[in-house]
Amino acid sequence: MPADAPTPSRVRASDELRQVALEQFSTIGFAASSLQLIADHAGYSKSSVLYHYSSKEALLEAAIGPAIDGLEELLGDFVASGRTVEARADFIERFVDFLLGNRLAVHTFVNQGQSLRGLPVIERANAAIRGLADSICEADAPLSEQMRFGVALAGAAYTLVAGATFLEDDRQRDDADVRAALISVLSELLIPADGRSTR
Amino acid sequence: MPADAPTPSRVRASDELRQVALEQFSTIGFAASSLQLIADHAGYSKSSVLYHYSSKEALLEAAIGPAIDGLEELLGDFVASGRTVEARADFIERFVDFLLGNRLAVHTFVNQGQSLRGLPVIERANAAIRGLADSICEADAPLSEQMRFGVALAGAAYTLVAGATFLEDDRQRDDADVRAALISVLSELLIPADGRSTR
DNA sequence: TCAGAAGCTGACCGATCGGTCAACTACAGT
DNA sequence: ACTGTAGTTGACCGATCGGTCAGCTTCTGA
Numbered sequence: 001m002p003a004d005a006p007t008p009s010r011v012r013a014s015d016e017l018r019q020v021a022l023e024q025f026s027t028i029g030f031a032a033s034s035l036q037l038i039a040d041h042a043g044y045s046k047s048s049v050l051y052h053y054s055s056k057e058a059l060l061e062a063a064i065g066p067a068i069d070g071l072e073e074l075l076g077d078f079v080a081s082g083r084t085v086e087a088r089a090d091f092i093e094r095f096v097d098f099l100l101g102n103r104l105a106v107h108t109f110v111n112q113g114q115s116l117r118g119l120p121v122i123e124r125a126n127a128a129i130r131g132l133a134d135s136i137c138e139a140d141a142p143l144s145e146q147m148r149f150g151v152a153l154a155g156a157a158y159t160l161v162a163g164a165t166f167l168e169d170d171r172q173r174d175d176a177d178v179r180a181a182l183i184s185v186l187s188e189l190l191i192p193a194d195g196r197s198t199r
Numbered sequence: 200m201p202a203d204a205p206t207p208s209r210v211r212a213s214d215e216l217r218q219v220a221l222e223q224f225s226t227i228g229f230a231a232s233s234l235q236l237i238a239d240h241a242g243y244s245k246s247s248v249l250y251h252y253s254s255k256e257a258l259l260e261a262a263i264g265p266a267i268d269g270l271e272e273l274l275g276d277f278v279a280s281g282r283t284v285e286a287r288a289d290f291i292e293r294f295v296d297f298l299l300g301n302r303l304a305v306h307t308f309v310n311q312g313q314s315l316r317g318l319p320v321i322e323r324a325n326a327a328i329r330g331l332a333d334s335i336c337e338a339d340a341p342l343s344e345q346m347r348f349g350v351a352l353a354g355a356a357y358t359l360v361a362g363a364t365f366l367e368d369d370r371q372r373d374d375a376d377v378r379a380a381l382i383s384v385l386s387e388l389l390i391p392a393d394g395r396s397t398r
Numbered sequence: 399t400c401a402g403a404a405g406c407t408g409a410c411c412g413a414t415c416g417g418t419c420a421a422c423t424a425c426a427g428t
Numbered sequence: 429a430c431t432g433t434a435g436t437t438g439a440c441c442g443a444t445c446g447g448t449c450a451g452c453t454t455c456t457g458a
Contacts, residue, residue, distance in 0.1 A: 013435080031315035032232035034415065045437050046416090052435090057414065111310050114209040114361075115228035144380040147358065151384050155354025155363060159346065162353060164315075185350050189388070212405080233445065244407050245446090251405090255446065 014052040014062075018040050020190075022063040024102040024105050030060060030112055050139050061121040065176075067105030068121065071128045083147055087190060092186045096179055107161040136190075152189040156182055213251040213261075219260040225303040229311055230258060234285050238240045245314040266322065273297055278334050284390060290335075292362045294352075295378055296385030298359050306360040335389075353390040354383055 020042040024033035035056055039046045053059040074094055081087040099106055109125035116122040137149040144187070219241040223232035234255055238245045252258040273293055281287040298305055308315075308324035315321040336348040359377070 010357070027310070027313060029228070029230060030229060032314055036414085047418095047437055048435075050417065051437095054417095059235075081265075085422085111313075112228070114226060114310070115231055117227075140378035143376050144383050147380040148384050149378070150361075151381075151388075152350065153355030154357035155350030158353035158357050159349035160350075177342055182345040182350075184343050185388075187348050189350075189384075235444080246408075246448095247406050249447065250407090253447095291437085 013044065015053055017044065017049055018059070018062050021059050022104050022108070023065060025060060025112075026107040030056075030116055035059075055117055057119055060119065061130070064105040064108050064125065065121055067102040068109065068125045070098055070102060070130055071125070072131070073092060075128060075131050075135065087160070089187065092183055092190060096156065096182050096186065099157055099182075100175055103160060106157060110157055110161060122199075148189055152186050155187055201253065202275055216243065216248055216251055217258070217261050220258050220301050221307070223361055224259060224262060224311075225306040229307070231317055234258075237240065238371065256318055256320075259318065263304040263307050264320055266301040267308065267324045267327055269297055269301065270324070270331070274327060274331050274334065287390055290383055291389060295355065295381050295385065298356060298381075299374055299378060302359060305356060309356055309360060327383070351385050 017038065021033065021038050022186075024038055024041065035046045035049050039049045049059070052062075055061060074091075077088065077094075078091045081090070109122060111131070113122055113126045113129065117126070132153065133150065136153070137146050160182070202336055216237065220232065220237050223240065234245045234248050238248045241248075248258070252261060273290075276293075277286065277290045280289070296355065308321060311330070312321055312325045312328065314326070332349070335352070336345050350390075359381070
C-alpha cells in the first residue's frame, strides 16, 4: 500500500477508537470508561484497543493531547502579544473558537483535571490552564478583578461544556449564534471600560 | 446511653466517615474513591464504613444530600419571591453564601453530575441545577442574556470550586473578601442596568 | 449476672479492572 | 509458493472493586 494513501474509503481504526474514547471520557469520565466499554462502542475487542494504544493512559493522551497543544499555542500567542485592548479582544475571539472546536476534550480535562492528577497529559493541561489564568490576570490585581477573569473564563468554558450536561435535550443552538453571544459577554467582562483599568 | 447525648467528647464515627468521604469524592472523584481508601483515611476498616452506610451510594447521599437540600430551598425561595431587582440581589448574596458554605459538596455534584448520572441523589442535584438555570433565565430571553446567566452562575461556582484545583498552593483568601468580590461581579452580570431589561 | 444491642473487623465472594500473550487471518513484496 | 508484517482476537493473569457474613469486643439496662 502506498504510504501516502489515506486509507481511501475506510476510516482508520485508531482514529475511530480515539473518537469513541474521547466521547466516553467526556461523558462518563476517564475512570468509568473501561477499555471493554470503549471497545464495545467502537465495534472492536479490548485487545484491539490495546494494540493501537499501548495503555489506557496513552489513549487519553491521544484523545485530548491535540486540544492541549492548541490551548498552549493560544496561550503563547496571547503572552507574546501586548497587553493591549486589541490583543485582549483577539484573544477572546480565539478562545471562544477554541472552546467551540474542542468541546469534548475541554470538557474532559477541565472537569477531571483534579481527579486525574498525576497523569502527565493532565498535568500539562492543568499547567496550561494555570498559565492562562496567570497571564490574563496579574497577581497584584485587585481581588474583584481576578474574580472577574475567573468567572469569565471558567463560566465560558463551563457553559459550553455543561450545555452537554444540562441542556442536551434542548434544541441544538446554532454555533455561530453561541459564538457571537459568548464573545459579547466575555468582552463585557474582560475588556476594560468606564472606570476599570487593565491593571 | 441517653438518646439526646451527643456523644460528648468524641466525634461520631459516621460523621467522621461522611466528612472523609466528601473530601475524597470532591478531590479524586466518586469512582476513584474506593471504600478501602476512605476507610484508611478515616482510620477504620472497610467493613466499618459499610456498617454505618449500607452502600457506597448511601455514603454519597449522606455526603452531598444536605447541600442539595440547601440548593433546593434557595431555588424555591427565589421562585417564590418576585422577579424584582431586589429579589435578584438577595438571591445573589444567598447563592454566594451557599457556594462558600458547601464548596466540597458543590464541587462534587457540579463536576460529576454528568458522569454519575443514574444515581438518585445526583439526579436530584442535576434537577436543582437545571431548575436554577430555568428560573433565573426564561427560555424566550435572547441568547446573549441566557449566556450571561450561564457564565455568571457557572463561573461563580467553578471559580470557587476550581480554586481548590488550580490555586490551592496560593495563599488562602479571606472568605469575606472573596464573598464581596464575587457578589460584586455577579451583580454586575445579573442585575439589569443601563440598556438591558429583566426579561 | 446475664441478655442483647452497638460497633468493628477479617475472611471471603463474584465481578470487573488494565494489561499480556500466543495464535489466527489477510495481504504485500519477492 | 514463501515470508514477513499489520491487524484482530480470546484466553488468561493478578489486583482491586463493592458487598456479605460470622464472629469478636464493649457497654448497658434489667
